[in-house]
Amino acid sequence: MWKKRVAVVLMVCLAAVCLMVKARTAGAADKPFVFGLLLVGPYNDHGWSQAHYDAGQYIEKKLPGTKMIYIDKVNPADRQGVTIPQLVDDLAEKGARLIIANSDDMKDGVLEAAKLHPEIHFLHITGDDVLTKKATKNISNLMAKMEYGKMMAGFTAAMTTKTGKIGYLGPLINEETRRLAAACFLGARYAWENVLKRDPKELSFQVTWIGFWFNIPGVTADPTQVCQNFYNTGHDVIISGLDTTEAVVVAKQKKQEGKAVWAIPYVYVGACEGASDVCLGVPYYNWGPGFLEFIKASKAGAWKSKWVWLDPDWKNINDPDTSSVGFWPGPALSKEAKAALDGFIKDLGDKKVNLFKGPLSYQDGSVFLKAGEVATDSQIWYMKQLLKGMIGQSSAK
Amino acid sequence: MIWAGPSPGRPDDQASESKSMIQRHWKAFGLSLAGVLGFTTAILVLAGAPPLEAYYHLLKGSLGSLNKTGAVLTAWIPLTLCAVGLLYTFRIGLWNIGVEGQMIMGAIFATAVLRWGVESRVPLLYLAAAFPAAALGGGLWAIGAGILKTKGEVHEIFAGLGLNFVAQGILLYLIFGPWKRPGVASMSGTEVFPTDLRLSFLPGLRFSPAGLILAVIALLLTAWMFRHSRFGLVLKAAGSNPIATLLFGERPNRYMLLAMLLAGGFAGIAGCVQVSGVYHRLIPSISSNYGYLALLVVMLSNYNVFVVPVVAFFFTCLNVGSIQLPMMLRIDSSLAGVIQGAWVLVALAAIAWHRRKVRPEKEH
Structure with missing residues (x-):
């Protein structure tokens, strides 16, 4: 009896939770272009990962109709047992159409995930898989000089x-x-x-x-x-x-x-x-301009697998809209x-x-x-x- | 008390008491769940997150799709293998903290075999050989702690911890030294193994059926051993009263070593699953702390072989699902760790409290 009662109560709770959240998330009208960010460190590390996170926010502002979802600390020491393909599966379920992976360490994971998700575009930062011809058509590499x-x-x-x-x-x-x-x-x-x-x-x-x-x-x-x-x-x-x-x-x-x-x-x-x-x-690094180019292309259906190594804008190396490298x-x-x-x-x-x-x-x-x-x-x-x-x-x- | 540790005298798996046992477990489970939910809700509220939504995301993030369930199963396999191994050592009254190191050694042995198999014409042979090799590696490492215990009277907790550090040291040395990627010196891991040296997935599913079968076999085998074999009986007897066992003509030391060997073997296989089925290479955190987590799983399961897979599943769901908290609710991701730790503590406390309440009645 006892067992049954517990089970019933649990089921009711579960159903209630699902319904409430469903109600809250329903009604979102236009579908935004969702891009995912896999950050190797914390999003607020005052370093590499934050530079990418900030660029993601820059894109959301610059390109209306885009939405960033991110997951940080993507490394096996912080996220025990979690692999890149698993995270990509998850971002894909959340509607991501382009995924940016920001670490050299994610190279193999990106290759694996890109094969499983040919419908998603991948931008692997620092990588060279396009140069070495290991990359599938949905992978591009971006780096700044x-x-x-x-x-x-x-x-x-x-x-x-x-x-x-x-x-x-x-x-x-x-x-x-x-x-x-x-x-x-x-x-x-x-x-x-x-x-x-x-x-x-x-x-x-x-x-x-x-x-x-x-x-x-x-x-x-x-x-x-x-x-x-x-x-x-x-x-x-x-x-x-x-x-x-x-x-x-x-x-x-x-x-x-x-x-x-x-x-x-x-x-x-x-x-x-x-x-x-x-x-x-x-x-x-100022990833905004680089991201913008790839996300625009992906959004417009003009994606090409490329290896890109961006120069600073020598007119003003600290221009946030044009220079990928600054001092x-x-x-x-x-x-x-x-x-x-x-x-x-x-x-x-x-x-x-x-x-x-x-x-x-x-x-x-x-x-x-x-x-x-x-x-x-x-x-x-x-x-x-x-x-x-x-x-x-x-x-x- | 709960920290009385493995107390094999408990009539956990005696058929005559099975009904009341199930009832007791349900009560303990319900109590733990209530405590855990209350505590987690408090943490979430403090962190400014809507608790209901958080629970929804945890659930959806772990069982919400086929891929997610695949991810849960992928983590469940090594965790369960480790936990099954620990059942043997707990049964004879040993605290095999060294399970972490045994898993690492298994991963190292497996990697050694797989490295030989690169560019071989019969990769499947090497992949198959990696498993017994891993069991051997883990087993030998466990025997080390066992011998220190039986011959040197070094407590197995200290021996195990020491050997964990040694194993981790060897692992780091191999990754940064002899097994490094060409031209690279990085702690990110060794070169990735080619596809034919990995445990394969079924198309559309994200877990390895071979790994799943292995874990299920390990569970069934252990359940059978405990219930029907003389070995299981002696393990339990030696755990409750080593001297009496001696009188009956059995040598408890030998059984201790055997239990360690089995625990290490299973942990080693778990290490092999991590290398060939999850990461496809050797990395510094190859164990994913599943060894330590398995200790908690076994304790929470009340050392019961049938409860172990359930608790392990629960833990892996939480592990996999908790990724959603930073992603969907922008809760700082370290909060997931806080919640996980709190779950274990609250659940243990609830079980302890419950047991205290039950015991006096039983003793009448």
């Missing part, structure tokens, strides 16, 4: 350092992270040699990798500790390559202890907030350094300066670019090692 932002970061670091020692807080090692670290180094060396007129041998550029895009306790090296080590061993500027903000946080602590140190965060335009006395500026100067940047940086940005935009031009050697001494040779996109994308002059691991041992 952050190499320029990183050159500006390196330039700024070299203009600021007093000890001549720059630390690079690297995530994991792959093609993308190698080329970004190398771009930083090239920017720093350019400032050191051509602006400050100093001997390149006096500039130390050390790269330390933690093993992932953000800290996973017990799995990756602890970025906070890596930063402390940098500052304790005479490095006074840290350039971060992580999705998260440890570098500025540690710099702030050290500054309060009376040390003259600086940091350059990464990825998110607002990353300097709250760190005004140590933040030299931030190279950041936001930080409050701790000195006037002289800022003036030099502006000149550098102008030279890059005018193509007067091209830092990916030979002679450049890899770390082991082998040739990357012969004298006078200008790197193609593909040569830069697939750099095999760090450059000669950089200290740190080029690949896994």
